[in-house]
Amino acid sequence: TAMDNTGSDxxxxxxxxxxxxxxxVTENVETFSGMGGYHDGRTGEYLxxxxxxxxxxxxxxxxxxxxxxxxxxxxxxxxTSQVCNTSASPDGSGRVMFLDFGFSGKSxxxxxxxxxxxxxxxxxxxxxxxNTYPVAQGKSQWDHLEWSNVPQWAVxxxxxxxxxxxxxxxxDLETGSTHSILDGSxxxxxxxxxxxxxxxxxxxxxxxxxxxxTAGEFAVRGPQFWLRADRIEAAFVGSSHMANGxxxxxxxxxxxxxxxxxxxxxxxxxxxxxxxxYPHAPNLKVVAVGVMVGWLYEPVENPTRSPWWVWKDSPGGxxxxxxxxxxxxVPNGFHEEVYRRLQIAPEVEQFDSTGGQIVRNLNAGWSSSxxxxxxxxxxxxxxxxxxxxxxxxxxxxxxxxxxxxxxVLVQFPESPQYASLDLAGRYGPSWPEYHRIxxxxxxxxxxxxxxxxxxxxxDGKHDYDDDxxxxxxxxxxxxxxxFTARLxxxxxxxxxR
Numbered sequence: 357t358a359m360d361n362t363g364s365d366x367x368x369x370x371x372x373x374x375x376x377x378x379x380x381v382t383e384n385v386e387t388f389s390g391m392g393g394y395h396d397g398r399t400g401e402y403l404x405x406x407x408x409x410x411x412x413x414x415x416x417x418x419x420x421x422x423x424x425x426x427x428x429x430x431x432x433x434x435x436t437s438q439v440c441n442t443s444a445s446p447d448g449s450g451r452v453m454f455l456d457f458g459f460s461g462k463s464x465x466x467x468x469x470x471x472x473x474x475x476x477x478x479x480x481x482x483x484x485x486x487n488t489y490p491v492a493q494g495k496s497q498w499d500h501l502e503w504s505n506v507p508q509w510a511v512x513x514x515x516x517x518x519x520x521x522x523x524x525x526x527x528d529l530e531t532g533s534t535h536s537i538l539d540g541s542x543x544x545x546x547x548x549x550x551x552x553x554x555x556x557x558x559x560x561x562x563x564x565x566x567x568x569x570t571a572g573e574f575a576v577r578g579p580q581f582w583l584r585a586d587r588i589e590a591a592f593v594g595s596s597h598m599a600n601g602x603x604x605x606x607x608x609x610x611x612x613x614x615x616x617x618x619x620x621x622x623x624x625x626x627x628x629x630x631x632x633x634y635p636h637a638p639n640l641k642v643v644a645v646g647v648m649v650g651w652l653y654e655p656v657e658n659p660t661r662s663p664w665w666v667w668k669d670s671p672g673g674x675x676x677x678x679x680x681x682x683x684x685x686v687p688n689g690f691h692e693e694v695y696r697r698l699q700i701a702p703e704v705e706q707f708d709s710t711g712g713q714i715v716r717n718l719n720a721g722w723s724s725s726x727x728x729x730x731x732x733x734x735x736x737x738x739x740x741x742x743x744x745x746x747x748x749x750x751x752x753x754x755x756x757x758x759x760x761x762x763x764v765l766v767q768f769p770e771s772p773q774y775a776s777l778d779l780a781g782r783y784g785p786s787w788p789e790y791h792r793i794x795x796x797x798x799x800x801x802x803x804x805x806x807x808x809x810x811x812x813x814x815d816g817k818h819d820y821d822d823d824x825x826x827x828x829x830x831x832x833x834x835x836x837x838x839f840t841a842r843l844x845x846x847x848x849x850x851x852x853r
Contacts, residue, residue, distance in 0.1 A: 605708050
């Protein structure tokens with residue numbers, strides 16, 4: 357529908373997509389939104405509409421919100437601006453471009469008063485204005501400004517001082533420069549399409565490699581990270597305990613992303629944070645890391661256990677590594693290619709957009725067939741790998757807190773039957789050794805303000821019931837909901853300090 361989205365009837369509309377194939381539309385119709393007509397495009401998981409408010413809809417979360425309100429619009433308190441010419445970014449990043457009706461005061465975003473349609477805005481998916489683009493010198497305002505099919509370029513009318521529509525201007529969104537590319541009389545609603553040759557342009561993303569992490573959890577969670585990096589406030593890393601235990605979409609304190617995967621150790625988590633999270637998540641506030649005490653006695657770099665080594669040598673991993681993990685920025689079309697890759701990732705339907713696994717089959721409870729011995733040798737102070745692993749974990753904490761981040765180290769619950777056994781958990785170590793190591797990690801709280809150890813195992817005397825466990829040492833969906841609520845409360849308290 358084309359109704360005003362401030363009206364009460366607007367939510368009765370829908371946003372649908374129909375597949376076009378072999379020169380005609382098919383009967384395959386997908387409903388993106390059953391609550392309003394978002395007719396200004398989709399980018400990643402977000403739909404947008406701009407008449408009259410800038411509204412965003414998260415398809416997977418089925419939630420909507422209004423953007424470009426005070427204080428993000430740079431205007432007065434209570435001001436929710438009317439916007440138009442809304443255009444969703446073609447790269448899946450969640451960004452949106454739009455015009456507004458100007459401001460007679462000094463805008464804290466533009467830095468001065470400005471007229472109707474005089475300045476174009478691009479915001480991220482959180483509503484934070486990333487860039488502003490004044491109309492070309494000598495022109496009065498933009499109109500019909502729309503993104504092309506590549507992130508660098510937009511095209512629109514640059515009106516004459518008398519309001520005449522005579523020149524079509526190309527807007528370079530990377531440099532902010534504008535170029536007159538067509539002039540005449542009564543030109544109207546231009547659109548720009550850059551053909552398939554864009555992949556051969558210098559700096560363009562490789563469609564075969566971008567986001568192609570082959571298989572496993574990172575095949576989904578890796579691309580999801582790239583598409584949500586600009587809005588991530590909390591990163592959750594660790595092994596399968598973290599991967600199965602956290603549902604970031606349920607959290608109210610932060611906007612989180614789950615990047616954990618089965619078999620992950622301290623080395624893998626440190627690499628993931630350094631190479632991906634820190635350089636590309638500018639709004640990061642919190643890092644949560646799963647602690648596996650029993651795995652601290654294994655080799656620091658352990659390719660035989662960790663799938664991280666498989667993913668590092670995947671086409672996407674090699675592509676990232678060969679370009680310094682995009683520390684200088686991603687190439688044109690990168691997010692678009694990552695988004696396409698995500699759509700065909702194995703088991704993508706099992707995860708929500710934050711990486712939370714919402715479809716699971718295993719609910720065996722804590723189980724009676726638990727491990728009673730460890731396959732890891734020499735789990736005591738003489739182990740050659742223990743001190744290097746602890747040093748790396750402490751270094752991870754030190755780096756994160758030095759960045760001003762809050763750090764939560766999590767010991768997840770395991771079967772309560774371990775309370776009466778010699779081993780503290782599935783992978784050991786003995787209870788005395790476990791207490792020694794946990795106390796040492798706990799002592800870091802005094803050395804690194806902002807870090808906290810969250811012990812949910814509680815020596816096996818926790819309150820996670822049998823119907824909240826998937827097996828001996830993992831939570832199921834019900835258990836993850838309980839744990840996530842507790843972690844959310846803890847993070848809220850940390851951020852309020």
